[in-house]
Amino acid sequence: MKKTKWFLPALLMILSLALLVSGCGDSSSQSADGVKVGIILPITGSEAMFGTMEKNSFEMAYEELKAAGKTTVGGKEIQLLFEDDQGKQDVAKSATEKLINQNKVVMLSGGYSSACTNVIAGSAQAMTTPFLAVTGSSDEITKKGWQYVFRGTAAPATKYTGAFWEMADQVIKPKNVAVIYENTDFGLSSAKGFKEDCEKRGVNIVFDQAYEHGALDFKPMLANMRSANPDMIFAVSYVMDAAMIVKQMKELDFSTDLFVGGGAGYTMPEFKDNAGDASEYITSTTLWVPNVAWPGAGEYFENYKQKYGKEPDYHGAQAYATMYVIADALGRTQELTNTGIQKALKATDIDTIMGPIKFEDWEGYTNQNKPITYVVQWEKGNLEVIWPENVKSADYTFPVPTWRER
Amino acid sequence: MKNFNLALKILLVVIAVILPLVIKAPYQLHIIILIFIWAIIGTSWNLLGGYTGQVSFGHAAFFGVGAYAAGLLQFHLGVSPWWGMLLGPFAAMVISLPIGLIAFRLRGPYFALAMLALGEIFRLLFINLAFTNGAKGILIMPEITSKMFYYYVGLSALALTIGITYLIVHSKIGFYLVSIREDQDAATSLGIPTTLYKNLALLPSAFFTGLAGALYMNYVAFIDPNIVFNLSNISVMAIMVVMLGGVATTWGPTVGAAIYIILGEVFRTTLGSANVLVFGVLVCLIILFLPNGIVGELDMLRGFLARKKEGAAGGVKI
Numbered sequence: 001m002k003k004t005k006w007f008l009p010a011l012l013m014i015l016s017l018a019l020l021v022s023g024c025g026d027s028s029s030q031s032a033d034g035v036k037v038g039i040i041l042p043i044t045g046s047e048a049m050f051g052t053m054e055k056n057s058f059e060m061a062y063e064e065l066k067a068a069g070k071t072t073v074g075g076k077e078i079q080l081l082f083e084d085d086q087g088k089q090d091v092a093k094s095a096t097e098k099l100i101n102q103n104k105v106v107m108l109s110g111g112y113s114s115a116c117t118n119v120i121a122g123s124a125q126a127m128t129t130p131f132l133a134v135t136g137s138s139d140e141i142t143k144k145g146w147q148y149v150f151r152g153t154a155a156p157a158t159k160y161t162g163a164f165w166e167m168a169d170q171v172i173k174p175k176n177v178a179v180i181y182e183n184t185d186f187g188l189s190s191a192k193g194f195k196e197d198c199e200k201r202g203v204n205i206v207f208d209q210a211y212e213h214g215a216l217d218f219k220p221m222l223a224n225m226r227s228a229n230p231d232m233i234f235a236v237s238y239v240m241d242a243a244m245i246v247k248q249m250k251e252l253d254f255s256t257d258l259f260v261g262g263g264a265g266y267t268m269p270e271f272k273d274n275a276g277d278a279s280e281y282i283t284s285t286t287l288w289v290p291n292v293a294w295p296g297a298g299e300y301f302e303n304y305k306q307k308y309g310k311e312p313d314y315h316g317a318q319a320y321a322t323m324y325v326i327a328d329a330l331g332r333t334q335e336l337t338n339t340g341i342q343k344a345l346k347a348t349d350i351d352t353i354m355g356p357i358k359f360e361d362w363e364g365y366t367n368q369n370k371p372i373t374y375v376v377q378w379e380k381g382n383l384e385v386i387w388p389e390n391v392k393s394a395d396y397t398f399p400v401p402t403w404r405e406r
Numbered sequence: 407m408k409n410f411n412l413a414l415k416i417l418l419v420v421i422a423v424i425l426p427l428v429i430k431a432p433y434q435l436h437i438i439i440l441i442f443i444w445a446i447i448g449t450s451w452n453l454l455g456g457y458t459g460q461v462s463f464g465h466a467a468f469f470g471v472g473a474y475a476a477g478l479l480q481f482h483l484g485v486s487p488w489w490g491m492l493l494g495p496f497a498a499m500v501i502s503l504p505i506g507l508i509a510f511r512l513r514g515p516y517f518a519l520a521m522l523a524l525g526e527i528f529r530l531l532f533i534n535l536a537f538t539n540g541a542k543g544i545l546i547m548p549e550i551t552s553k554m555f556y557y558y559v560g561l562s563a564l565a566l567t568i569g570i571t572y573l574i575v576h577s578k579i580g581f582y583l584v585s586i587r588e589d590q591d592a593a594t595s596l597g598i599p600t601t602l603y604k605n606l607a608l609l610p611s612a613f614f615t616g617l618a619g620a621l622y623m624n625y626v627a628f629i630d631p632n633i634v635f636n637l638s639n640i641s642v643m644a645i646m647v648v649m650l651g652g653v654a655t656t657w658g659p660t661v662g663a664a665i666y667i668i669l670g671e672v673f674r675t676t677l678g679s680a681n682v683l684v685f686g687v688l689v690c691l692i693i694l695f696l697p698n699g700i701v702g703e704l705d706m707l708r709g710f711l712a713r714k715k716e717g718a719a720g721g722v723k724i
Contacts, residue, residue: 083674084679
């Protein structure tokens with residue numbers, strides 16, 4: 001009883017103090033004069049690694065733009081307001097509400113997971129505030145006909161494999177394919193798109209299984225897959241699952257002509273670190289690589305590595321390019337209103353480190369940039385672009401040697 | 407004292423009703439709406455876990471089914487998801503029936519474990535079924551965007567939940583439920599059909615959790631299985647809200663929900679990337695030092711003071 005006596009008043013004090021702090025924070029941010037852009041990213045939680053990389057990239061791009069004098073719009077400075085969504089969708093909703101209603105931002109950006117991006121997009125559209133999605137790749141986001149929702153640097157999940165199929169038709173010519181994917185929105189959408197493309201070409205799907213994201217033992221699944229005898233595997237996984245899968249394939253001595261990852265995990269530096277030499281010859285589709293031919297891509301990679309001591313991947317590039325798109329659109333806007341910025345975004349035509357970005361309406365998508373995808377392969381510990389051929393940084397290896405031949 | 411309590415309650419209701427007319431800021435209303443949703447879930451959990459002593463680790467199953475009842479109506483039939491506010495609670499009740507009938511015959515941790523499994527089963531089921539649109543979830547554009555509307559819907563749903571829970575707890579059934587929690591053997595020996603009454607606590611608990619789920623779908627406008635059937639973010643959070651506020655108290659879950667949501671939001675917006683850590687530490691401290699929850703400790707404190715006063719007046723009452 002004694003210890004609770006002081007604790008209750010102490011708690012009440014903390015509570016009131018916290019409320020006071022938040023109250024002050026709100027009033028000061030309202031008085032500040034500037035063009036406010038709200039950015040919602042997962043800074044904590046299981047996606048924090050990516051969220052932090054994107055936040056860093058936003059800030060890096062902002063500093064560069066500031067040095068070039070491109071962050072003032074009509075005499076006002078662009079301000080970035082970051083909010084943490086913790087990777088939870090109701091928190092993303094709270095962040096959206098706060099940025100729009102409390103901080104009075106002129107537009108929103110960010111959105112890492114599909115779920116959070118969905119919620120931000122829906123709320124932004126309902127409150128007619130322009131929202132430029134960075135990473136969320138669910139098809140739905142730009143398929144609802146929402147005029148205030150834009151997606152530039154991220155491809156819809158079903159379109160991640162464009163370059164791969166070009167290569168498959170000319171080089172790989174797969175016959176029997178195994179498809180595995182994590183049972184998330186991204187995994188299922190990607191796999192669905194891939195399977196539809198298989199059907200169009202008459203490629204047999206001999207194995208098709210979703211697995212639980214974050215699983216540890218893939219051997220039963222891999223053993224079943226081996227008995228189906230595929231000549232190619234297509235896998236959609238985040239980084240830790242990806243590393244586990246290829247490591248366990250090596251342990252089982254299970255080889256195929258080609259192992260293709262569907263974006264996300266298979267291109268990340270952490271994948272190489274965790275999978276070790278099992279990562280060799282693993283191929284993946286991706287939206288961006290540092291050695292791609294677009295101007296500024298290599299510099300971004302080097303600068304980021306120097307500044308933060310870590311290698312960025314395509315998520316960081318998405319955020320970096322998005323910041324340039326935002327600054328460009330705000331610079332062109334006639335009037336700083338939601339409709340004015342919406343129009344300016346719609347008229348975007350800019351070259352970024354992720355290639356040219358334009359917001360177009362096509363195949364049922366609204367305000368969706370037509371994505372450019374690449375096929376990359378790990379060769380001697382480096383991620384090399386192997387397709388499209390005009391931007392390749394190394395020759396492809398196909399079929400890849402079996403584990404024993406290496 | 408009684409008049410004072412009544413006046414306090416009336417004042418509280420009046421404040422709750424006129425609040426959105428005073429606070430017009432949508433962000434603050436949004437926070438209050440979230441508090442309402444969590445208060446409903448907490449109050450429902452409390453009826454089963456707090457009063458009856460049947461701890462459930464799977465209230466996400468009821469929450470998710472309620473949410474999906476609303477979402478699927480829109481997704482498959484194009485019916486307004488608001489009808490889900492009617493369908494969702496009943497759907498949640500239907501799935502609670504078999505689990506209660508089976509698990510409540512057993513003693514010990516079986517019900518808690520069965521509920522834990524139920525939540526996970528539903529999550530996996532809804533991810534893999536085509537009927538539920540799998541892991542892609544259901545995204546809708548809400549027809550009504552006025553925060554005030556959601557505020558009053560949330561307030562009415564919470565009032566209904568607290569009202570009915572209060573009636574149950576303060577009726578004969580309520581005493582049966584508490585007796586089951588305190589000593590099941592003694593309750594049986596007095597002729598209380600324990601399995602039946604445990605089920606009678608589970609049904610309204612599932613019903614109102616389903617109601618909260620349907621409201622959530624209508625308000626947030628996007629759900630997927632990993633969100634609404636989430637173990638840590640829904641099932642465990644339901645328990646946390648009750649523990650924080652006060653187990654087996656009328657207002658505990660509401661107070662707990664308010665503290666949880668407000669503190670979480672304040673920390674998130676002011677503390678940067680340390681916010682989850684600080685929040686977690688604070689919750690640990692509360693549970694360590696206020697094991698009966700905030701409302702529970704307040705009651706004890708009041709009782710302590712009252713006893714002191716009576717003591718001072720001369721007569722010692724036992």
